[in-house]
Amino acid sequence: MDPIDVAERLGRWSAGRGALYALLAARLRDLIDDGELPAGTPLPPDRVLAGTLAVGRSTVVAAYDLLQSEGRIVRRQGSGTRVAGHPLARPAETTSAPVFLDLLEPRADVIPMACAAPDSPPAELTECYARILPELAATTSDIGYYPTGHPRLRHAVAEYYRNRGVPTSFEQILVTTGGQQALSLLARCFLQPGDRVLMEAPSSPPALEAFRAEAAVVQGISPGLDGFAAAARKHLPALAYVIPTFQNPTGSVLAPLARRRLAETAAALGVPLVEDEVLAELGFPGFSTPQPLAAYSDAVLTVGSLSKTVWGGLRIGWVRAAAPTIARLARIRAVHDLGGDVPTQLAAAELMPRLATVCARLAPERKARHDHLRAEFTRLLPDWHAPAVTGGQTLWVRLPYGDGTSFTQAALRHGVAILPGSGLDPTGDSEHHVRIHYLHPPDRLTEAARRLAEAWRTYRPPARPIPAPPALAI
Template sequence: MPMDPAELADRLGRWSAGRGPLYLLLAARLRRLVDEGELPPGTALPPDRAFASALAVGRGTVVAAYDQLRLEGRIVRRQGSGTRVAGPPRPGPRDTTGAPVFLHLLEPRDDDVILLACAAPTAPPAMLLTAYERALSRLATVTNDIGYHPSGHRLLRRAVADHYTRRGVPTGPEQVLVTNGGQQALSLLARTLVEPGGTVLVEAPTYPGALEAFHEQSAAVRTLPVGLDGFEAATRTPGPRPKLAYVVSTHHNPTGGVLPALPRRRLAAAADAADVPLIDDEVLAHLAFPGQDTPPPLAAFGETVISVGSLSKSVWGGLRIGWIRAARPVIDRLARLRAVHDLGGNLPAQLAAAELLPHVETLCQDLAADRRARHDHLRAELARRLPRWQAPAVTGGQTLWVRLPHGDGDSFAQTALRHGVAVLPGSGLDASGGSGEFIRIHFLADPGTLTKAVRRLATAWRSYGGGHDRGAPAPRSMAI
């Protein structure tokens, strides 16, 4: 059976951002996937028309790229048999896996593409540099410590525990596991709590990295609306009980909503009653705009809540420090698995994080007004140049969830990339198969870059066939 065109388009990454004819750029990227084994011998490639539609190019571009690779002997094309990577199919399971939908957007590039897809601070703050100076001074005094701490250094575990206690969730260091970022935390939880085929309840849409972690475990992902509305009924349906549920309760990724206190209480109570572990992703929890209060953490309302945190969005993505806050038996299980795969994280980074964590809320507050100003600037530029796009305001976080007036996010993302802007199509964030008409873009860039990006998006939209935007209704608000 041929590969899904959208899946192959995701693997291609920013294939069209270079110089030269599109068919040669496409052939070059496909050639690399073949040569590196990401497309093994025997792989059936998508039909011309379907692949062209997913890439938002003419069929002739795909035909010419395929013909180029056929001449090189890398693929075989036969009437009635389709297009395949040259060579006999490999027996047994594939030894490569599909890269996450957002992986190609994280790799550094020298091109002129403006990245509005993956959001994180673009430089370490001065506070982090000071924290490292203090950490190195402490490191100079270390004796009788070989540096392996699979559960995390005691100072950082204590700092994370105090962080939750200050927020109304009494926590001890034994309830904390330090991880190499929030993504590793999600992967460890998936491996520990979900066996292949086990059901995981997620929001639609949701954070794509969580979906990747669950899919990697071959979980049966079941979707509910944002806020996990309908959770209680879902746990009572006939069949196996869900093994896990996942929610982003504060500054939801991607819609930006904040789950109010009463629904939090009901959701946590329902999870407790059903004995279903409920992961609350708090990576964005401290990114409220000025004057915006957020409810207490979901963990304040239920015993089965597992909190995941990270410093990647509030401080800097290069500081690979995350954590899991849960009941001690869960932490002990996670620590045993962590020790199998990773004997411990970077100790200087953990010592720096321990210095920094007590001040992270102050850091976020100091930068909140600037984030809101950039949010407002991006929305104003979109309203001016693309008035039919619906880009509802949010009260915090880093991204806008934008609804296109027609077409689909997957094909438009390819068009936008060819015009020098990377956006994240909504389909990759929705396990239900919905959200195809959405894209996610961030507002962390400086105002000049955001203006330039919207100018390029408007040009891409006209090329895509969306040039008749005048006289459109104002964007609607979206909330959980």
């Protein structure tokens, strides 16, 4: 593509503060994701684009390197730089994004094991909808716009935290359309292009994409407390993000003492700390859910959701934070969204006092499915390493050879959609891992394991690993 044409498409990309390469990468990312730079489009050489934009060559190189690590472009010696291929544009062996269309538009012949969430509403949820019908029918003088969330649900979520030993007021709760919107609002509120974010490596794909969407520079750290203080002092992050309970994707749980030290260290260093509690209620029988990090510091920003604990179609999430922060988030949300669905929020308010009961009732089934899939792997794929977890929804599987991205494509050709590990890792590591959920009924898990075993039997790793795809799964 002509460098002048690229420059015109980029428009005003250098306004604001932050690293120029991050700003440039952010604008190119938008052009690629919006389809203005289609798959296969050649991009100008580093020096040529740098000269056209009047920036240093290192700025263009760093921007290209960042986009390559995300799987959005491909750079090859002698072939130049091109926009990465679309999953349907080329054969599966060479595509850089193997499963994400199947995540968004599932096919009847594919067993989806990448996007993890309950696939049917529990009886308690339908009962809650029935309970709120009289209240809904009697509603008058209420247009239903609640940018911060319906008061009943905000009070119910605040009570939920008080019952867990975390003093919380109504003003400290913002209701969102799922946990993903909560993460996006926090990213928009706290980040500007070029800001650094500390994030566990590997970690949650939605959070990774939310931070990158704001042109932040994501710095990977080890899950848990190790290295947090040193990384915070070195990188001076604008935000940090952790999953202390059933870490996604590893399933690890941070011990109470480490939780306290992490929360207090972040507060002492002045680093806003986002605590993702979306999976916190998904312990197996006998597991006691630890206190949130917010129990140890008022500066913690807590994200929660009902989509993972109750039903994927129940798009209810929230942020618990200081009241001034909630007010800022509400103003940002109101620009795009004047509030969520009121009937759904009323039903969620009815459900919140019963959330622990619902999760406890469903826990034995999830544990049995976890055990069943691991047993099938032991029987059919004995050289795979799939450690047991004490809760959550997924297994973090290490492959004995090859890479997760190319094997994910092989699995899809055999009718199973799983998630490659490198797309979940801001450092680009974890290429030998895949993430697989175990929420299907046992007979379907057995069939999925059979298909994966057949895919593994015929799998031949490529000469060099395929670049990791953008992390769009949840």
